[in-house]
Amino acid sequence: MADPMHAPTRLYLIRHGEVEERYHKIFGGRIDMNLSVLGQEQAAALASYLQTVPFDAIYCSPMRRVQQTLQKLVEYQAPAPTVLHELREVDFGVWTGLAWEEIQARFGVSAFEWLRELETGSIAEAEPADRFRDRIQAALRPILSEGPGRSVAVVCHGGVIRMILAILLELPLRTMAGFDFEYASVSVVDWLPGKVEVQLLNFTPWRDRR
16 A cells, blocks of 8 residues: 555646737736636636646746636636746846747847757846746745645746746756746656656647647
């Protein structure tokens, strides 16, 4: 029989739904945008998929796109979400509001290199990567202290999910460029001190409903 005191904390890392169209392929970061109509539908499908998961706690970013994604989820879930300001998206500095093509034109850098550029401090006025890591580590402390055998939802942003995984897996942030985290996706990680296992990555329940 498994020892419940040594059961992992199961983290459900949930990205918000699709944002309004004018922010597609834009470095949004700290822009407090709304979900699109499709994003609302994605959030509903995601909530329906997760309704059978008995979350012991839900933590979330304060940003509007996350709060709108949560509205559907809390219809099925009992624990009231705890807002952690540390879970807000990274600040892209002078890249904020620019389209992917504009990044190449203005700075001679591919937008797909954003994690490397952030980690090396190459984006002017952006949140330093070490400060970003520190605040996500601060957010993880109460989340991981929920206790063994508990299921915890973390509803946040693509950049934040990448940093969470970089911290838990003890990897450089830039290596997370090899993983995609789509809108309204869920990734599942089991955590124990000294042991981390990724159980599910970038699952999008809404795809089968379109």
